[in-house]
Amino acid sequence: MKKLFKSLFTCLLASTMVFTGVACNPSNGVKIDETKSQLHVFNYNGGVGSVWITKAQNDFAKAFENYSFEEGKKGVQFIPENAKTAELQTVANSNNEVIFCEIANYPSLVDSNVLLDITDIMDVPLNEFLVDENGQPVTSDSESIIDKMYEDSVDYYSYKAGKFYALPHYSIFSSITYNKAIFEKKGLYFAKNPGSTTESKFIQRGNMDKSCGPDGVYGTTDDGLPATWEEMFALCDYMLTRDVTPFIWCGNTSGRAGYFNYLLNCIYLNLAGAEQARYNYSFDSGANEVTIVESIDSNGNATTKKEVVNSTNFDKVLNSELAKYETIKIADKILDASAWQHKECTNGTASMLSTQQAFIRSTSLDDKPAAMLVEGSYWYNEADDAGYIDDAAYDPDYYDNNDYQLLPLPRIYGGSFKDIENVEQHKTVVSDQNDTVACINAKVAGNPDKVKLAKMFLAYCYSKEKLAEFTEITRVTRSLKYDVNTANLDHWGKIVWDFTSASDLLLPYSSNRLYLSNRVMLSMHISNNFWNAGTTKCFNGLRGNDKKASDFFNRYMTREWSK
């Protein structure tokens, strides 16, 4: 009996081990169709959702339903996985074969040999590569993938011996969304012909002509908006007199520094312009000089000079850009002005969704509604997915009181619109910032049929039709050159598309060895260190009226770089 018990117990233990081995379901609950080839696809569905990939998969399966990817089979069956996980951190152990993801350290992934070389599909016209079993193209796109990529992208993604291992995926950027309806109702626009009093600087009855706005040009959509940061400060003070709270951002103690980085990114990119911001990644300004801070006096005034950026002095110059100091001064002023901040900004238990909801509902719930939301450009998708827009729209006055637009920011610090009147300024700048990639798992390398299928699907998703469809569905743009039929975009999609089209795009990466060695410090992702002085996050370094921008920037100027 004892022996029998021991045997049974041993078998139970052994089978427990086996159960753990079969606990994973590699087909994600999908019933395998043996007549078709399978392809595992992962999609990071935060912000862009999964509707776009489902449609792409269905359309691809339909287009190639009679195509034989492997002997004895026709067509393809997709095994999708949609999640908000950093799949690429564990790609070596993943069943997923084609991966659309974000927060990817591309150089590390390449060095780890976990991504498949896709160089051979980069310069093939897609209407020649994507042909069905009858040789008919499934796309009218005669361009190749590389034709659609920006030069900086080509440079970065082929940094390793000219080979490509991934493609840029979607583009999301730091933004400030303003509620235009509040601006309209409260008269929060700068007047073209201001008077001497505070109120008369803004449009009033009988003086409704707006100033030129930050672009310096009259008759454009940014007329009346603050043209300089000093005007923005004046606007914030004026908003308080008009029962409006200027800013709202997520104040959660585990995320506020990151959300504050969105504000910093927006401010800096528009002060510096795309060309100057790019020097942070190219480490070479050629003959162009950058204004840098030499020293800061006790009143916070900077002594400046101009220098070029090159590989020997880049650390000193990039650490002391005047545009960065001005950014930090602006951020410090906003952070110190508690009256300018919605209560969500200091709510340690807020979440990004609760903040979005507070912004959406503030016109109906708050005595002083919030005018400007600091968030990523994808915030509307998240709020919509959570049902906040539909909920708020039950209020009959919702659409009268809410018209969200992306705010074009000032390009200079001091002065007024008079200083830039009829002098065209550089475009607004947006920066691709979430390290998003599309790639193929190197595990498929040993299966030529699977390699072909994976490459064809990946290329299909980069055809002009699918790029446009992605934006139409998700309201998010791609870091590529393509067109969209704006009639197919909804309200927010059109806003994002128009804003991005009118802006310069900064791609914050390069193949420069100095970039690869200092990558984390240069990433503009909210969790990374672009704005840190050593380990001190900018938010923490400025928070509190006793902390000065000059002190923080003095530490920022001593940042160490890997050379």
Added chain:
Amino acid sequence: MKLNKKKFDKSLFAFYLSLIILPVIQFVIFYVIVNANSLALSFKNYYYDDANNLVTEVVWFKNIFNVYKDLFTDAHTISMVKNSFLFYAMSLVFGAVVSLFFSYYIYKKRLFAGFYKVILYMPHIVSTMVITIMYKFFCTYGVPFVVETLTGTTVGGFSASIDSELAYILFFVAYLGCGSNMLIYTSTMASISDSVVEAAEVDGVNNIQEFWYIILPGIFPTFSLFLVTGLLVIFTGQGGLFNFYGLEAPDELHTLGYYMFIRVRSAVNSGNYLDYPYLAAFGLSLTFIAIPLIFGLKWLLQKYGPKAD
């Protein structure tokens, strides 16, 4: 007389092997190999060469030297050491000492002992994240409301300033500390012979004398174990910072343990291997400091601590 040799029982051996093989494999992989790898990392450096290849070089003790240099000269590292001692002091005072008094109170079954037992131990039953979120919410809204209602004074909530955040977190650490070892202390106290306690009561000792001369010597081995292992809190303790801030605690509040955790977590999140050697050296360097401290404290407690006899 010949001894009977035990026959080798194959089925018994198979049974034992099936029990221990998984734990042993796990130990070898996740402890021995992982720590050996970390040890080796301390002596390396990664960099990109001109052809953008990631290269490894052996730098011997350079990383460890840099860590010790930072420990004595870098303002942030010095601040972390101070915070680590502050949080250790809180956990020592409340986790080891005050917890002892609460445990004695509960052991003696005084008024509301059962209530204190539940309230003090509850944070250790309910998820710490849940407790943290509830506490943060209470501090943000509840405390200002209660204080203003009772005293008319307006006070800031949790996020009013870094000082207020530190104060609230220290209170949280203290509250968690009070109940942390309570169950073990009370059960150890319960194991002291009742006859000894009754004899002391007959002799007319008061509660303080009973605690000092009978209870404390009786539980001193347990108490000293907590003191010795608690010393590690200086080097690994996060003070609950991750629960409150994720990866974004203000620099002023960083502890050594929290700093190492967020640096490693950030490196993993961003796939940036370049930071790993310094972080590995950081851990190793603190180990060199921790080992003599822990053994020294253990020797002191054994030599000078009260004995049950």
